[in-house]
Amino acid sequence: MGTFNKVVGVDGVRRDTVDKLTGKERFSGDYKIPGALALAIARSSEAHALIKNIDLTKAKALPGVVRVFTAEDVPGENSYGIIPITKDQPMLAAGKVRFKGEAVALVAAESLEVAREAAALIEVEYEPLKASFTPEEALADGAEAIHDKGNLCFEHDSLMGDPDKAFAEAAVIVEDTYTTSAIEHSYMEPESGFAVMEDGVVVVTVSTQNPHYDHADLCRLLGLEEDKVRVKQATTGGGFGGKLDLSVHSYVALATLLTGRPSRLAYTREESFAASAKRHSFTIKYRTAADAEGNLLAVDAELVADTGAYASYGVAVAMRAAVHAAGPYMVPNSRVYSRAVYTNHVFSGAMRGFGVPQVALAHESQMEKIAAKLGMDPIELRLKNALKPGDKTITGQVLGDSVGIRECLEKIKAVRDEWGAAKGDDDGVRGIGVGAMLYGIGNTGVSNPSTAQIRVNKEGGVTLYTGCADIGQGSDHVLLGICAETLGLAREDIALVRADTMLTTNAGATSASRQTYISGNAVKAAAEMFIAKAVEAAAKVSGSAASELCFTGTAVKGPDGELSLLEIAESLRAEGRELEGEGYFDPETVPLDHHTGQGKPYSTYGFAAQLTLVHVDKATAEVRVEKLFAVHDIGKAIYPQGVIGQISGGSAMGVGLALMEEFDHTSDKNFDTYLIPTVLDVPDVEASFIEHAEPTGPYGAKGVGEPALIPTAPAIVNAIADAVGVRITSLPANLERVHSALQLMGGK
Amino acid sequence: MADREYLRPSTLVEAVELMAAAPGRRIVAGGTDLMVYIREGKERPSALVDVTGIPELNGVRKLDDGALAVGAAMTHSMIGSDPVIQAVAPLLSDASSSVGAVQIRNLATIGGNVVNGAVAADTLSALAAFDAAFITYGAEGEKRYTIDEFFLSPGKTAVGAGEILTKIILPPQPKAAHAFIKVARRRAAAISRLAVSVMANPSEGYARIAVGAVLPKPGRITMAEEALMNGFDLSAAKAAGDAAKAHVLSISGERPSMVYKLPVVSSAVEKAIIKALSLKGVK
Structure with missing residues (x-):
């Protein structure tokens, strides 16, 4: 069905491109909201302190101030968080602050200038507490407890086989400690949104990755029933995981609910830096055992992540990092111990890859070390150990059919041969490096369904309803493509209603590279049900057998002519039914065992390998990534240009992770000092993909959003090691670290 | 605002x-x-x-003594593409072309770069190599400063409150090869960690060497220049680099950022000399 009208796998201009390029598309900050209150937040000057008193007198006295709110004004439960077991973050600090920049009070005023001036006039009396800025400090005896439960946010154990025995019998053991930095998402559009009251409902329009989660936590914070809050996703200028947490939402909702007036708030870049999630910095102690032929025998890894002042996605990051600790390789024995630890840094949360880019640095560095010890080619070593269909992962999951890592590595090998040996020049040395990865599609070991509906609209066409937030990555285009392909239509024939909690049902978060696979499946199921229903109803009306009828996208054709969708809808309505297809998909998972970490965390995985050629300037230690070849097993490209775009952008982000991004919590206020790669720092990414169709995926598709960036940093670090002969184990590989490596090299 | x-x-x-x-x-x-x-x-x-609309601050003029007068309101983009500057002072063209990113170079002026006196300002090492002079205009009329008089300390120049920098004078130099190196954490819109300016002409026994971002005020490093007087070869280039490093150490001392910068002053000066003179055979 649908193959006669190819949409899937075909390129073309994405539906939002022209409006975004011409500025027609409206982001939340572009809406004119007459009479809207301007909001400003007074933020903590302390990293860890008890609040002894908040004096609002001067702020309230300022002409133009309408109202000032503190924790006492929060009508519901003043705690939120995406993971149900760690809802530990207040929208306004209650008695205690846990990071510098935490929201303490909220001002609503007639103008932004007045709101900000008033926020600056709020006087907070603090009693400072001892602060911890590393997991080590936070876990040390005598550390001040950041939360009542202590400073260990979450721990996860994983055990398979007998790692001790494997290490005892190994021919080769390599060991190292790897560290990665905190990173700011750096989306183009800072957090922004507005709220209005409509018929007793607080309607929040906001830049977000997860409107249905937002809705649930807003109801909790405001103490409102579900039907009294509505969240509409505004066009969103990037997220990368940083817009999965509540930000401006709760403040505009609170101000509007309690004043009855519209309100709006957009973070400045400085606020976004100070008060939004960061990528978890990790310390990874890693041991790997192999036999003399290079077969991996065991891994033993200890992961510690700085989750900052609040849990946010910390649990998910620590768990996903553990699950992915061995990389895309068959490892029969493993022990992984992973922890997320509270500190007095701004909270860490989700960021593209959820801890996997961090562990990928470790497992891919270890592979190089083993190859060096055994005198093996590093790609051959990877091929020897690469997972195959039917292999077991370190959680004991038996992999299905779509396991394309070997093919990715074969391609990388061919490209490396094409490139030839890396030769230095007068200025410096060159090296080639490989990075490989696997990435589980969807949330880890929990139900994470999506839903979708397709209905006939008044014009007789069809409308797709999805809760899925398109944050710029292109899910609208992908989901419409799947819908069109299944119905035998073109994308343009289908109207879209997206990410509005009143009009659409939950599609889950736009995260975990899950929307193409999970929401794609829900949309496909909805389309199939829609067709079945239309044909069934048409059979009844026409008296033909269903087998004689053909769904055309706009009508059902039979031997005696055709019935339009409107006619079919009418006949159903007479029976009190709707011409509607409903789709639901929840990937099959088995929760991870609490003691052994064994289970089936994901129903499918993406795989990838990347190859880089770098130049290291011997005088200055500057690293230039000259070539980057990427190949990703994505199952099936619904929209190939979108896949290439994701890989290209993800690789650019990977260059930042590898070479320059390091969020300094004390000094980085904005992009003046926090550097991300410019277009000049990123090579032309040669992005490609292979299509190992996933039997459970929509038209075979998996996901690519996060896999795009995961192999990049390891490939760059391995290329630097190839060039200078010294391995950098702490990211970023900045001027100072590369220079130290060069000096070690010079000393040889 | x-x-x-x-x-x-x-x-x-x-x-x-x-x-x-x-x-x-x-x-x-x-x-x-x-x-x-x-x-x-x-x-x-x-x-x-x-002040960008004032004629005296705009354009490039060759003076009678062969010096070049560069208008202070010229943007870095203009300086980077000006044929006269490219011909007579390509070192300055290169330095201006390394400032910020295209959008910044289209607005930012050389006068602004100079007057702010930031240690890491990208054009200052080039201007030091030229022994540039600075012309200002104020209530007392026109004044001329040497580079040493002009820059007082990081962020501080001799320009008074009502005084306007009008021109930068590049005294005539022998025909020379040149190299400009900027080291930064990324390839655009980044502050210099280090800049090196070199001009040299072996047949005339001429060498000018200056570094940026590691000294409190711009100036030539004569010790490094003298190292080249023994012959413009690879070993002299290395000696010049080491002399530059010794000079920076004697003035700026050891501090955390110098762990990287000091050895790189040496190797980058060496590299700039090699690059300027196309000496082959690096390591």
């Missing part, structure tokens, strides 16, 4: 009068630094006096 008056005089005399007419006024050209300071609240000028 509060509203403030924006004034755009068309003559030097008018500009000096406008500056004197009320307190707290600031001269602005490209504004790429000043507007950031204003946004951060570090500067709160009562009015902005835009």
Whole structure:
């Protein structure tokens, strides 16, 4: 069905491109909201302190101030968080602050200038507490407890086989400690949104990755029933995981609910830096055992992540990092111990890859070390150990059919041969490096369904309803493509209603590279049900057998002519039914065992390998990534240009992770000092993909959003090691670290 | 950001009068630094006096003695593409072309780069290599400063409150090969960790070496230049690098950032000399 009208796998201009390029598309900050209150937040000057008193007198006295709110004004439960077991973050600090920049009070005023001036006039009396800025400090005896439960946010154990025995019998053991930095998402559009009251409902329009989660936590914070809050996703200028947490939402909702007036708030870049999630910095102690032929025998890894002042996605990051600790390789024995630890840094949360880019640095560095010890080619070593269909992962999951890592590595090998040996020049040395990865599609070991509906609209066409937030990555285009392909239509024939909690049902978060696979499946199921229903109803009306009828996208054709969708809808309505297809998909998972970490965390995985050629300037230690070849097993490209775009952008982000991004919590206020790669720092990414169709995926598709960036940093670090002969184990590989490596090299 | 008056005089005399007419006024050209300071609240000028429309501050002129007079309001983009500067002072073209990114170079002026006196300002090592002089205009008329007189300390220059930098004078130099190296954490819109300017002509026994971002004020490193007087070869290039490093160490001392910078001063100066003279056979 649908193959006669190819949409899937075909390129073309994405539906939002022209409006975004011409500025027609409206982001939340572009809406004119007459009479809207301007909001400003007074933020903590302390990293860890008890609040002894908040004096609002001067702020309230300022002409133009309408109202000032503190924790006492929060009508519901003043705690939120995406993971149900760690809802530990207040929208306004209650008695205690846990990071510098935490929201303490909220001002609503007639103008932004007045709101900000008033926020600056709020006087907070603090009693400072001892602060911890590393997991080590936070876990040390005598550390001040950041939360009542202590400073260990979450721990996860994983055990398979007998790692001790494997290490005892190994021919080769390599060991190292790897560290990665905190990173700011750096989306183009800072957090922004507005709220209005409509018929007793607080309607929040906001830049977000997860409107249905937002809705649930807003109801909790405001103490409102579900039907009294509505969240509409505004066009969103990037997220990368940083817009999965509540930000401006709760403040505009609170101000509007309690004043009855519209309100709006957009973070400045400085606020976004100070008060939004960061990528978890990790310390990874890693041991790997192999036999003399290079077969991996065991891994033993200890992961510690700085989750900052609040849990946010910390649990998910620590768990996903553990699950992915061995990389895309068959490892029969493993022990992984992973922890997320509270500190007095701004909270860490989700960021593209959820801890996997961090562990990928470790497992891919270890592979190089083993190859060096055994005198093996590093790609051959990877091929020897690469997972195959039917292999077991370190959680004991038996992999299905779509396991394309070997093919990715074969391609990388061919490209490396094409490139030839890396030769230095007068200025410096060159090296080639490989990075490989696997990435589980969807949330880890929990139900994470999506839903979708397709209905006939008044014009007789069809409308797709999805809760899925398109944050710029292109899910609208992908989901419409799947819908069109299944119905035998073109994308343009289908109207879209997206990410509005009143009009659409939950599609889950736009995260975990899950929307193409999970929401794609829900949309496909909805389309199939829609067709079945239309044909069934048409059979009844026409008296033909269903087998004689053909769904055309706009009508059902039979031997005696055709019935339009409107006619079919009418006949159903007479029976009190709707011409509607409903789709639901929840990937099959088995929760991870609490003691052994064994289970089936994901129903499918993406795989990838990347190859880089770098130049290291011997005088200055500057690293230039000259070539980057990427190949990703994505199952099936619904929209190939979108896949290439994701890989290209993800690789650019990977260059930042590898070479320059390091969020300094004390000094980085904005992009003046926090550097991300410019277009000049990123090579032309040669992005490609292979299509190992996933039997459970929509038209075979998996996901690519996060896999795009995961192999990049390891490939760059391995290329630097190839060039200078010294391995950098702490990211970023900045001027100072590369220079130290060069000096070690010079000393040889 | 509060509203403030924006004034755009068309003559030097008018500009000096406008500056004197009320307190707290600031001269602005490209504004790429000043507007950031204003946004951060570090500067709160009562009015902005835009000097970019004044003829004396624009254009490049060859003077009778062979020197080049570069208008202070010339943007880095203009300097980077000006055929006269490219021919006579390509080192300065290269330095200006390394500033910020295209968008910044289209606005920011060389005068602004100079007057701010930032240690890491990209053109200063090039201007030091030229022994540039600086012409200002103020209530007392025109003044000329040597580079040593002009730069006092990091962020501080001799330019008085009502004084306007009009021209930068590049004294004539022998025909020379040159190299400019900027080291930064990324390839655009990044502050220099280090800059090196070299001009050399072996047949004339001529060498000029200056570094940026590691010294409190710009100036030539004569010790390094002298190292080249024994012959413009690889070993002399290395000796010059080491001399530059010794000079920087003697002035700036050891500090955390110097762990990287000091050895790189040496190797980058060496590299710049090799690059300028196309000496082959590096390591």
